[in-house]
Amino acid sequence: MRVRLALALLGLMLALPAGAADYAALPGGRFASVLPADGKVAPAQVAPFRLRTEPVTNAEFLAFVKAHPQWRRDRVAAILADRRYLSHWADAETLGGEALPRQPVTRISWFAAQAYCESEGARLPSWYEWEYAAAADASRRDARSDPAWRENLLAWYSRPSNAPLPDIGGAPNAYGVRDITRPVWEWVDDFNALLVASDSRDQNDPDVLKFCGAGAISLQEKENYAVLMRIAMLSALKAADTTNNMGFRCAKPQ
Amino acid sequence: MKRLLPLFAMLLLLGSARAATPLPGDSVYNLPVQLTDQDGRRQTLAERRGRPQLVTMFYTSCQMVCPMIIDSLRLTRNALDPATRAQVDLLAVSFDPAKDDVTTLKNYAEKRKLDPRIWTLARAEPAQVRQLSGVLGLQYRQLPDGEFNHSSELILLDADGRIAARTARIGKLDPEFVEAIHQLVAHPHD
Numbered sequence: 001m002r003v004r005l006a007l008a009l010l011g012l013m014l015a016l017p018a019g020a021a022d023y024a025a026l027p028g029g030r031f032a033s034v035l036p037a038d039g040k041v042a043p044a045q046v047a048p049f050r051l052r053t054e055p056v057t058n059a060e061f062l063a064f065v066k067a068h069p070q071w072r073r074d075r076v077a078a079i080l081a082d083r084r085y086l087s088h089w090a091d092a093e094t095l096g097g098e099a100l101p102r103q104p105v106t107r108i109s110w111f112a113a114q115a116y117c118e119s120e121g122a123r124l125p126s127w128y129e130w131e132y133a134a135a136a137d138a139s140r141r142d143a144r145s146d147p148a149w150r151e152n153l154l155a156w157y158s159r160p161s162n163a164p165l166p167d168i169g170g171a172p173n174a175y176g177v178r179d180i181t182r183p184v185w186e187w188v189d190d191f192n193a194l195l196v197a198s199d200s201r202d203q204n205d206p207d208v209l210k211f212c213g214a215g216a217i218s219l220q221e222k223e224n225y226a227v228l229m230r231i232a233m234l235s236a237l238k239a240a241d242t243t244n245n246m247g248f249r250c251a252k253p254q
Numbered sequence: 255m256k257r258l259l260p261l262f263a264m265l266l267l268l269g270s271a272r273a274a275t276p277l278p279g280d281s282v283y284n285l286p287v288q289l290t291d292q293d294g295r296r297q298t299l300a301e302r303r304g305r306p307q308l309v310t311m312f313y314t315s316c317q318m319v320c321p322m323i324i325d326s327l328r329l330t331r332n333a334l335d336p337a338t339r340a341q342v343d344l345l346a347v348s349f350d351p352a353k354d355d356v357t358t359l360k361n362y363a364e365k366r367k368l369d370p371r372i373w374t375l376a377r378a379e380p381a382q383v384r385q386l387s388g389v390l391g392l393q394y395r396q397l398p399d400g401e402f403n404h405s406s407e408l409i410l411l412d413a414d415g416r417i418a419a420r421t422a423r424i425g426k427l428d429p430e431f432v433e434a435i436h437q438l439v440a441h442p443h444d
Contacts, residue, residue: 037397037398038397038398038399042398045398077277077279077280077281077284078279078280079279079280079281079282079284079285079389080284080285080389110388111285111385111388114381114385118381123381189384190384190395192387192388192393193393193394193395193403194395238388238391239385239388239389240388
């Protein structure tokens with residue numbers, strides 16, 4: 001046991017480059033998601049995990065692009081990132097005035113976000129992990145029933161999308177995670193899995209049989225529409241899409 | 255020797271012709287995916303470059319739609335004229351790498367009488383399964399009971415891995431999809 005622990009620690013030290021990003025440990029557990037695990041009412045089970053305390057910034061993504069030139073905007077394969085990928089940067093290896101170093105990086109495809117996280121020995125968080133971490137406010141781990149929490153989430157929508165993004169460095173929530181609901185939306189690993197269950201499955205008519213598995217998904221916590229809007233947004237995206245306001249952060253197992 | 259040089263040059267050109275042509279940016283072969291097939295053979299997705307492919311995703315323990323996905327793939331192939339049929343490979347990748355190991359894929363192939371010369375049933379590591387579903391435009395979600403909700407489609411890739419056609423008609427032949435395969439094989443550069 002002690003040997004295994006020592007090995008794990010050694011592995012951890014080797015895996016972490018100097019100046020590595022901060023990750024906060026989140027305990028996980030049963031979680032009442034807006035998206036029931038079984039498409040009906042089952043709560044989500046979130047295993048203990050670690051989450052990047054801040055979204056990935058322009059400066060961090062620039063360092064990644066320099067180390068992995070296949071992700072330069074002038075070299076990336078079109079199937080992995082659309083034409084707007086990093087288009088606010090001055091050029092393929094220069095941020096410029098439209099992309100400040102401490103702003104969260106946006107115009108990032110899901111593939112690019114995944115590749116970045118992999119370079120950090122991490123992965124994208126799942127939707128449940130993201131929703132679980134975002135449920136906290138400054139002092140409570142689940143503040144979702146508080147109207148103030150909801151208003152804070154909704155305030156995002158009142159910010160004009162052409163206004164410059166603020167730098168990261170907002171106040172930490174109860175887990176020590178910053179900037180999770182603002183200023184950017186974030187990719188999750190299973191973004192294209194959230195609304196898969198569809199009532200288009202009809203065993204009597206194979207022509208319209210599109211989906212395998214359980215029937216229509218029912219969304220819970222309907223008053224929590226700020227979160228539901230995120231699900232709708234993520235579900236509408238394709239993995240190569242980039243948008244002005246979609247950034248990301250990474251997660252790791254405990 | 256001098257006379258042989260052009261010959262060498264030509265051989266080199268021939269040998270490297272495929273590798274030397276850069277992949278089109280919209281090819282799914284830009285995605286590094288390591289596949290392992292029902293016989294334990296490892297192959298990258300990009301190694302399938304060179305011939306058109308009929309691709310789908312499924313999982314073996316699925317009782318409801320997946321058997322029909324495999325049936326539809328078989329039905330589609332059988333509807334092709336023999337010359338076209340000989341030009342097209344079949345690939346079905348599992349959504350469920352945790353349960354679908356090589357032995358499970360092998361047993362499934364035998365049970366369903368899927369000829370290994372024609373059919374490749376493959377698994378990949380979970381992160382790569384998610385990426386593959388991303389480039390193919392397929393969706394899936396694991397449920398607490400271990401089943402998956404997933405979209406069911408057949409996808410036609412051209413020889414360079416570009417998506418040439420797709421159909422969501424499962425359980426019945428889609429004549430337009432069959433026609434698209436014939437067209438692609440007859441006019442690969444259109």
